Each structure stands twice: as structure tokens, then as C-alpha cells.
Amino acid sequence: MIFQRIIYLQWRAFRRSASFGTSVLFKILMVFGVLYFMAVFALLGIGAFYLVEDELGVDPLPFINDYLIYATSFWVVMRYFLQKMPVINIQPLLLLPIKNKQVVHYMLIRTLWSFFNVGNAFFFIPFSIVLINEGYDPLQVLSWHLALIAIVYCLNFINIMVNDRDGWFYGFAGVLVGFALLQRFEIFDITQWTGPVFYAFFEQPVLTLLPWVTLVYLYRYTFRYFNRQMYLDAVLQTPKSEAQQLQLDWLNRLGRTAIFIKNDIKLIMRNKRSKTTVIMSFVFLFYGLLFFTGSVYENPSWKIFAGIFVSGGFLFTFGQYVPSWDSAYYPLMMSQNISYREYLESKWTMVVFATFVSTILSSFYLIFGWEAYAAVLAGAVYNMGVNAHLVLLSGAFIKTPIDLSSNKKPFGDKQSFNTKTLLLSLPKLLLPMLVFAIGHWTIGDWAGYVLVAFVGVLGYFLKNKVFHLIERLYKSEKYNTLSAYKQKT
Numbered sequence: 001m002i003f004q005r006i007i008y009l010q011w012r013a014f015r016r017s018a019s020f021g022t023s024v025l026f027k028i029l030m031v032f033g034v035l036y037f038m039a040v041f042a043l044l045g046i047g048a049f050y051l052v053e054d055e056l057g058v059d060p061l062p063f064i065n066d067y068l069i070y071a072t073s074f075w076v077v078m079r080y081f082l083q084k085m086p087v088i089n090i091q092p093l094l095l096l097p098i099k100n101k102q103v104v105h106y107m108l109i110r111t112l113w114s115f116f117n118v119g120n121a122f123f124f125i126p127f128s129i130v131l132i133n134e135g136y137d138p139l140q141v142l143s144w145h146l147a148l149i150a151i152v153y154c155l156n157f158i159n160i161m162v163n164d165r166d167g168w169f170y171g172f173a174g175v176l177v178g179f180a181l182l183q184r185f186e187i188f189d190i191t192q193w194t195g196p197v198f199y200a201f202f203e204q205p206v207l208t209l210l211p212w213v214t215l216v217y218l219y220r221y222t223f224r225y226f227n228r229q230m231y232l233d234a235v236l237q238t239p240k241s242e243a244q245q246l247q248l249d250w251l252n253r254l255g256r257t258a259i260f261i262k263n264d265i266k267l268i269m270r271n272k273r274s275k276t277t278v279i280m281s282f283v284f285l286f287y288g289l290l291f292f293t294g295s296v297y298e299n300p301s302w303k304i305f306a307g308i309f310v311s312g313g314f315l316f317t318f319g320q321y322v323p324s325w326d327s328a329y330y331p332l333m334m335s336q337n338i339s340y341r342e343y344l345e346s347k348w349t350m351v352v353f354a355t356f357v358s359t360i361l362s363s364f365y366l367i368f369g370w371e372a373y374a375a376v377l378a379g380a381v382y383n384m385g386v387n388a389h390l391v392l393l394s395g396a397f398i399k400t401p402i403d404l405s406s407n408k409k410p411f412g413d414k415q416s417f418n419t420k421t422l423l424l425s426l427p428k429l430l431l432p433m434l435v436f437a438i439g440h441w442t443i444g445d446w447a448g449y450v451l452v453a454f455v456g457v458l459g460y461f462l463k464n465k466v467f468h469l470i471e472r473l474y475k476s477e478k479y480n481t482l483s484a485y486k487q488k489t
Contacts, residue, residue: 037115038122045126049134061131061202066195072151073176079116079159100230104223111156120152143205144198150211157218161225256339260346267325268318273402274325277317281354284313285362288376292368303371303445304436304452307379308387308429310362314354315383316428319391320398322347327401327485334482340471344392348467351388355380371445378449378456379432385456387428389466396473399484 052060094100111117128145132138182188200207251258268274291306309316323330323343333343359380365372432452439448459466 037119041119041122042126045123046130048123048127049130061136062195062199064127065198065202066191068148068198069190069194070176070180072155075116075120075152075155076159077176079155080162094230101223101227104226104230107226108157108160108219108223111160112153114156117152117156120148124148140202140205143208144202147198147201147208147211150208150215154211154215154218157215157222160222256342257346257349260343261350264325264346264350274318278314280317281313281358284309284316285358287313288362288365288372292365292372302433303375304379304382304432304448305429307375307377308383308432309379310365310376311355311358311380312383312387312428313358315351315387315391318354319347319351319388320394321400321402322392322395323481324395324398324400324402330485331482334478340474341467344467344470344474347392348388351391352384355383355388374446374449378436378452381453381456382432382435382459383456385459386431389459389463389470390428392470393473396470396477396481399477399481401485 048064049060052058052063056063124145128141131141179188179190183190201211251261268278288306288310291302318325326333359376362376363373365376432455435452435455436448439445439451
């Protein structure tokens with residue numbers, strides 16, 4: 001009964017939201033995306049057995065078990081960056097006659113229905129059916145399958161607990177990368193040790209109880225952790241830290257634009273969430289390794305895709321959320337004598353400068369040849385000339401406030417994945433790929449790079465006209481944005 005009441009309250013909050021119309025549209029699109037991936041996972045689950053058996057000539061089940069360590073590690077990484085934490089407006093509920101433990105139970109149970117949990121079933125259920133159809137013992141297959149379900153849900157609660165502990169996550173990611181490199185250079189193969197552990201759930205069905213016991217313990221531990229923080233003072237209190245004085249006088253040469261640039265630099269240095277975006281933009285530098293060292297690189301359509309990502313880390317992580325970074329004091333800014341043009345110029349300057357720095361740092365791709373770095377250079381020019389404008393343009397439609405202090409709140413929306421942001425990112429990635437394809441299929445790869453860079457240079461020279469259109473758009477969306485930033489849920 002209480003669960004139904006909480007669901008009803010959240011539904012009313014969703015209906016009253018300033019962005020209700022666009023939220024419904026994007027949720028519908030998200031449903032189609034989920035259905036697509038479910039179909040893909042189901043096909044992979046059916047075909048994985050025969051693909052491994054026919055192409056590699058090995059027993060598919062031990063082979064899958066060997067690489068489950070990397071699959072589970074991939075789930076952890078994807079959850080950390082993409083899985084949205086259970087969001088609920090805690091403060092009003094604490095004033096209602098609802099027991100704290102009921103609220104905590106509701107939010108934890110809600111996470112069980114995440115796509116990152118349910119989506120795995122669309123691979124493992126078809127794969128398990130194929131195993132039984134091919135003569136594997138049904139009881140052993142069932143025990144192995146149930147063990148994997150428990151492991152997936154264990155990862156769900158582990159992700160909730162470490163979501164605001166970046167040090168733990170980056171330490172885990174570093175160890176994972178180290179093991180992958182050791183296996184790549186044939187120094188140490190971790191799968192020889194982890195594969196038998198997963199296979200043991202198939203050989204000894206009684207061992208399936210271990211992950212389920214661990215799951216019960218993790219649920220109880222997570223429940224106690226959040227239940228202890230479910231009091232009003234934990235919601236209202238703000239963390240205190242020593243103030244940092246940053247003068248940044250050397251930026252004064254940029255005029256009034258420097259005021260906003262200084263503000264953004266201080267925001268990045270003083271807030272955990274904004275610092276995370278900078279770290280992520282640095283990680284983007286190594287994204288090209290997936291393309292310039294593997295078979296994907298042979299597909300010409302993906303060369304410029306890698307170049308866009310390598311140089312555009314800061315553009316996609318920070319620039320994508322303009323002006324949401326300023327949502328806490330956006331109403332105050334709009335009450336001042338501030339020019340939208342100066343505000344947008346400051347964001348554009350930061351994005352372009354960060355792209356330039358990323359291009360210099362990514363010069364190590366020269367070891368893969370001039371063509372690899374040409375893709376990075378062409379992508380960088382396009383990012384500075386075109387995508388730098390597009391992120392500002394899309395920012396007028398992304399009215400999602402960012403709470404820079406949410407990391408310390410129970411059930412805070414930490415590193416949340418914004419579906420609307422993803423959909424608005426597609427033109428920034430698909431358009432340069434289309435431009436490159438035109439040059440590639442008419443003349444060759446180098447013509448594609450030149451054509452992409454030319455479009456970027458053209459966009460730079462059209463900056464004034466584009467900024468005029470963006471400024472008008474921001475002014476027309478001003479009051480809708482202010483209303484959206486006042487929403488509490």
C-alpha cells in the first residue's frame with residue numbers, strides 16, 4: 001500500500017514537471033531503443049553458441065566462462081557511468097507518516113528493474129535454452145544460470161554503494177586494464193583463474209547458493225547504509241570545506257568574457273561532479289585505441305568517429321551540459337545585466353581551448369601512422385568549428401538541472417545518464433561521418449579528412465551568424481529554462 005502511494009506521488013511529480021511533454025517523447029524513444037537492444041541481445045544469445053563452436057572449434061560454455069570476468073567488469077563500468085541511481089525527493093517524504101525503511105526498500109527494489117539487470121536475461125536465457133537443446137544437463141545449466149543472475153544483482157548493489165566513491169572505481173578500472181594488458185602481451189592470463197570459478201557453478205550446482213547468499217547480504221548492508229542516512233538533517237546539511245581563493249587575473253585580457261570563464265574554472269576545481277567530467281574528458285583521449293588497433297579501424301566509416309571522440313572529450317562531457325552547470329544560480333544570472341552573447345562566448349572559448357589541448361595530447365597516435373592522426377586532426381577542426389556550436393545549440397533544449405552537491409545525499413542522481421543528451425549527441429557524431437563518407441567514396445580517405453576539416457573551418461567563419469541564431473534561441477527559451485531549473489524532481 002505504501003509502495004503504491006510513493007509511486008503515485010512520483011507520477012504526480014512527473015506530470016507536473018515543466019518538461020513533461022519532452023520527457024514523454026524521449027521516454028517513448030527510449031523504449032524503442034531498449035526493445036532494439038533486447039532483440040540484439042537475444043540474437044547474440046542464440047548465435048553465440050554456434051559461433052564459438054563453428055568458428056573457434058571449442059566448447060562454447062567453458063569459453064564463455066573464461067571471459068565472463070571481462071563481461072562482469074564491463075557491466076560494472078557501464079553501470080557506474082550510465083545507470084541512473086534511484087531518484088526520489090527525500091525531504092518531503094520525511095515529513096509524511098511514511099516509515100523510512102519503507103522508502104529505502106522501495107528505492108532498492110526499484111533498482112532491480114533497471115535495464116542493466118533485466119537486459120542480461122535476454123542474452124543468458126536464449127543461451128541457456130540452446131545449451132539444454134544441445135544436450136547439456138538441464139539442472140546444471142539452471143544452476144549456472146541462477147548463479148549469473150545473482151552475480152548481476154550483486155553488481156547492482158555494489159554499484160549503488162561505490163557510486164560516490166570515485167577512488168574505488170578508478171582503482172578497480174586500473175586493475176582491470178592492467179590484467180587486460182598482461183593478457184594481451186601474454187604475460188599473465190587471468191581467465192585461467194576466473195574461468196574455472198564460473199564453470200564451477202555448472203559442475204557443482206550446490207555452489208549456486210554462494211552468490212545468492214552474497215546478494216542477500218549486500219541488500220541488507222545497502223539497506224542499513226541508506227536507512228541510517230534517512231533523517232532530515234542529512235538532507236538539509238551542506239558539506240563544509242576550506243575555501244580556495246583563485247584570482248586568475250591573467251584571463252582579464254579576454255574582457256567581460258573572462259568573468260564567466262573564471263566562474264567555470266572555479267566551478268570545475270571546487271565541485272566533485274565537474275571534476276569527474278574533466279577526468280572523463282582525459283579518458284576520451286584513449287578512445288581511439290579501440291579503433292586504431294583493432295579490426296574496427298578497417299571500416300572507413302568509423303575512422304572519423306574515433307577522431308571526433310578523441311579530441312572532443314571535454315566538449316561532450318562539459319559542453320553538452322551548458323547551461324545546466326549554472327542551474328543553481330541561473331535565475332540570479334538572468335536578473336543581472338548580462339549579455340547572452342558574452343555568456344555563450346565564454347563557454348565556446350573553453351570548449352575550443354580544451355579541444356585544442358586534447359589534440360596536442362593525442363599526438364601519440366602518430367605511432368599508428370599519419371592517417372590515424374589525420375583522423376584526430378580532422379575531427380578536432382570539426383569539433384572546434386561545428387560541434388562547439390552544436391553543443392551550445394542543444395543546451396537550449398536540455399533543461400536538466402545539475403545539483404553539484406548531490407553526491408552526499410541518499411539516492412542522489414550521481415553521474416546520471418541523460419537520454420535526451422544522448423539523442424541530441426547523435427547529429428554531432430553522424431554528420432561528420434556522413435561528410436567523411438562523401439569524400440571517401442568519391443576520391444579517397446584523405447579527401448574525406450580534408451572535407452571534414454573544411455566543413456569545420458567553414459563553421460568557424462560562420463561563427464557570428466550561428467551565434468546570433470543561438471542567442472535568439474536562448475532568449476526565447478529563457479523562461480522555460482528558469483521554470484525547469486526550479487523543479488525539485
